[in-house]
Each structure stands twice: as C-alpha cells, then as structure tokens.
Amino acid sequence: MRDDLLAQLDSWHEEDEFQEIVDAILEIPVEDRDYVLVSHLGRALNNLEDYEAAVEQFLTIAEEGKNDPLWHYRIGLAYYYLDQYEDALREFEISDQLEPGDEDTLEFLESIRSTIAQNLEEELIEPVDSAETVETVVSNVQMDTDLDLANFWDDHEYASKEYVSDPPTDELIASVEEALVFKLPAFYVSMMKVHNGGVPQNRYFPTGQAISGGRDGVMISGILGIGREKSQSLCGAAGSRFMIENGNYPEIGVVICKCPSESEIVMLDYRPAGNDGEPEVVHVDKENNYKITKLAPNFEAFIRGLVKEETQGL
Template structure:
C-alpha cells in the first residue's frame, strides 16, 4: 500500500474510526488489495463487531497468513466472539507457538479453552436430554407442584408489591402471554404465580458449580417476574422477557423470569432448547457481561425454587472487608503501577495517596472494586493520569489493553478482575465532558483538569 494511505489508516485506527478504514479499502479493487490491505480490512471488521465479514477477509489471505502470528490471533479473536471457542483456541494456540509470550494471545487462549470446555459440556447435556425425550415418544408431564415450598416463601415489602406483584393471573391471561412469547409456561411456575403473581423471595441465591460474573459459587436474583403486562417486571411487561431479548440481546431460547442485582447485565431464563416450545424447560443463568454465557442451574422451575437459599449462606462480607482493608494498606503494587508512581513529582508520597483513596472505597463499599461512583471515578482518573504521564503516545486501544495491569489484575494490590464496560463508560464520559481529549490518536487530560486532579490528590 502507499505510504500516505498507510498513515491515514493508522490514524483512523488510533481514533477508532474503523468504518472509515472499511469504506476506503473497499474502494480498492479486490484484485489490487495486497496482504496488508486485506489484513487491515479484516481487523477493522473485527473492531466493528462484524466478525463473519472479518473471517471472510482472513480466508482470502489464509495461505499467506499461515506463518503470521497476528493473522492467527485476529482469526482467533473473531472466532471467540462468534462463540466458536474450540476453533478460536486452535487459532490462538498456533499464534502462541509462532510468537510465544504475548500476554494478549495467552489470555484470550485461556478464555477460549475454558469456554470451549463449558460449551462442550452444555452441548452434551442438551443432546442427552433431547435423546431421552425422543425415546419417550411424547412430551413428558410436568413435575408435580403440589409440594412446592410456598409457605413463607415471599418477602413482603413495598418495593416488591410496587415493582413485581400483580393480581393472580387468569387462564385467559396465561394463554395470551404464552401466545405472545411463543412458549408454554411450566405448570410449577403458573402454580407459584397463582399463589402470588410475582415478587421478591426471601431466599435469593442459587448455588452453582462454576463461577459466574456474580460470584465463584452462586448467582443472585432480585425478583421473580409475574405473569402479566401491568408491572414493568412481569414477563410481558415493558422490562420483561421480550424487552431483554430484543433490546438487550439475550438469546431467544426461552423466557426471562428473574432479574438480577446487576440491573440487566445478567438474568435467569427458562431454557426450551432441549424440550421444545411446549416442553418442560430447564432453568439457566445468562451473563450479558461475559458475552451472554450460559450456566445451567436446574432441571426445571420447581427444582430452581427448591434450590434457592438465603444470601446469609454466602455472607462473608466482614471477613472480605477486613482482608481488602489489609490488601490496600499493605499489598505490593504491580510492576506497572510501581513504575508509573516512580515518575510522579507533582504529588508527594503518591503511593500512600492511592492507598488512602482505596481504603475509603473499601470502607464505604465493604470490598475493593471500582464501579461508577465518585471515588471509583477518581481512581480511574488517577490511573489514567499516571499512565499517560509515562506513556504520552497512548491511544485508546493501548490504554484499555494495559489498564488491567495497574490495579485490576495488580497482584497483591489488586482486585482480581474487572468489568471492561465500567472503564469504557468512564472514558467515554470524560471525553464527552471534554476532560480527556484526543489528538492524532493520542489521549490526554485537559491541562486544567490534570491540575485539579493533582490538587485533589494532595488533599488526601
């Protein structure tokens, strides 16, 4: 490619103008696009989330790309986001063999292998259930619901009554909702809703055998949606099942029946993949934060209800708080955070300032994590300020790629994980405010905001 075009494509990539890259490269006749041009076009498709288009482009240069670790990595990236985890792991393993030690490749390879194994278990389980159902020759009867633990099941509160609870559903309403959603509701669920149509149960946790975005060993629900359309949190309401599927992108494999404390970022669903639309569905947890990953919970709705346990069984909050207070007071900084702090001259004892802010965060929240609150935003600001001081040529992709190595995965002084959405939301918010500016792809704070941040740090 011409040097001027290469420079322009680099600038657009740094500025996240990936559609510009696609539009320009598609004007080049296909027979005139060399390996580099096709690679850049495919990468732009990846960055736009158009993974099938990316794979079609990568396939055109597959022979030439066999010895290019970056080609294999980008193919694996596309396959990962298409949930073709086994193929993604193969591509990423080849990339790792060609260029060992790349942390991005190693991390995505690890995730792909984990998800491939879980996906394989899920497929085997569904196939076994379908085979068992087929051998019976008809849809099995739903499990009895007479002995469901209904006494003292619900938590009676004003919030529950206002947000979830409706009058018991009539048979006509049930039929109408089933027709609207396209699924036959389980008899155990209907029985519970006729006893009380939606609400917040006293027991809101369900044990899991594998970790989710909520916890290592369980999920939590906020409430159980009732049958109807009147309340927002009913399966036919404006925040109900169809809304979560059509607006939030949850898989169209059943009915959303429970919302969770994440406010939309994970839900509990009735899963009809194995049994068909008229059968007895399983109950699953779907995690929007982790690319809609599915975790099996229970064979049926009654088993799910019986399996709910009190959050007190998982309440280690005091112990966790004490551990996190010790961590932020004494934990060793990550190598990157140590390096960045060593370059600071504007604020004395910057290490102690960071520990002081994080101590306040733990004292207020009970745990060491950053979200969208004021102190979390201060720590996002501090980390960004530290990083771009030492690396002034940083662009958006570079910063987001290296963010986790400061505190999120910072070892002793670390959180053990993070949700990337919080960081991108903070970054977009600061850019919309005009406090972070981008010039030639490089990000930096406005000088006045950087000065205000220094003053704020000196006060801690």
C-alpha cells in the same frame, strides 16, 4: 303456569326440599328447560352434594352464564367440593370480577388459594432429580425440602408495586403464552396463581463453581409474574421481550428472573424440549460473551435450590 312453577321451586329451596326440585325439573323435556330452570336444577344438585351432576348441568348453559356472577359462583362451588381447585379458583375469580366484594366468594377464594399453597408445599417435599452438566453441578445444590410457600415471598413496598399482580386467569395465561410463543411450566403457573410474581426471601442459587464475578452461584432480584400491567411481569414494560430485545440476549426462551446486575438474567431455556416442553433454567452472562450456564433441570428444582446468600457454600 311457569310463574307458579318458579314460585314452587323457590318454596322448595327455602324448605330444603332439594330432591323435589330435581324431580320436578327432570320431568320437563330437556329442550324445554331454559337458563333459569337449569340454574335451579344445578343449585339443587349442589345442595344434594351431587356435584358432578351439577357441573354437567351448569356446563349446558355455560354460554348464557358467562356474564352471570351467580353461574360462575355455583359451578365454582361444585368444582371446589370435587377438589378441582384450579377450576374452582378460575370460576370464583370471574364471579368476583363480575360482582366484586361478595363475602362468600371472597371466603372461597381465600380457602382455595390456601389449599393450593398447601398442596404445593407438599409437592415440594418430594425429591427432584439433580442433573450434572458441564457448566454446573446441580447435585451440589442444597435443596430446601422444608420450603414454606406461605413465607416464601418478601412483600416489601417495592416488590408489591413493581412485581406482584393479581392471580392470573386462565385467559390471561393463554394470552401471555401466545405473546411469548412458549408454554409456561406447570409448577410456575401454580405458584403464580397463589402469588403472582415478587421478590423471594431466599434469592441465591449456589452452583458449586464460579459463575460470574468470582461468585459460586447466581443472585436474583425477583421473579417475573404472569401479566402485562406490572413493569416487572413477563409481558410488562420491563419484562421478558424487553430484556431480550434491549439486552440482545439469546432467543432461547423466556426471561423469568431479574438479577441485581443489569448484565445478568435467569431464563427458561426451551432448546432441549421445544416451545411446549419443560424448559431448563439457565443463567446468561452478558459481560462474559453471553455465556449460558445451566442452573436446574426445571423451574421447580430452581425454586427448591434458592437459599439465603449467607448460606452459600455450606
């Protein structure tokens, strides 16, 4: 009987009779529907473009499906068409890990990452409030409102080798946050899901007054990504904890950017907002008695403020 039903479901699927599949399975009591039947139901609902109902069904078998690349692919598909791109990205990445090289999965991953990057660019067009402080005048920073994230990074060989990791999964993000004891800024996490760490094309943050060595701004050498494998990642061999412990830097948050000078770093400062709040971005000068200079009210404002060094002071 069961074999006949499964054969009929497959036949209906081949004939695009998706409503027949839904009607037949819904006639079966919920407690009698196993993993295979619910998978058929969810797939049919996807094909009928009833994506919310499909997600609801797939979630009822999430525990059984956690190691099934097809389950992650199908629920990822539903999230994708619901415009829930972060959820879709997570599921397609897991599907790709479980079954590497599937062409459809790779196409969705490329599309999702492109969409997230485009959405980030549109967000960057919105103005960000500047904040005047004793240490620096953020309002003097020339914001690049036309920031092109597609060309934001300078992916040369060293950057790719030392900084750039695969996009982080939600599990990795949670693990890194637990190790650091700080919640990472949402804007930073979104950027890292598109391009995880690296060296920006524009690496100078002007401040309008001398910070270190007579310069009226801060030069960075790279942005640490979310991970452990690359040395220049938050929990890597030369990451945030390494820098703080070996450089005796203040325990105020997370080292987010390296600087060309070994006596300077850029940090996320959680003192004003707490470990789970939105951190400020500060410069710490080891040679100047660990002087802390506020650069921007948040990570997004810092990214928007980066310019080419030759344009400083303009």
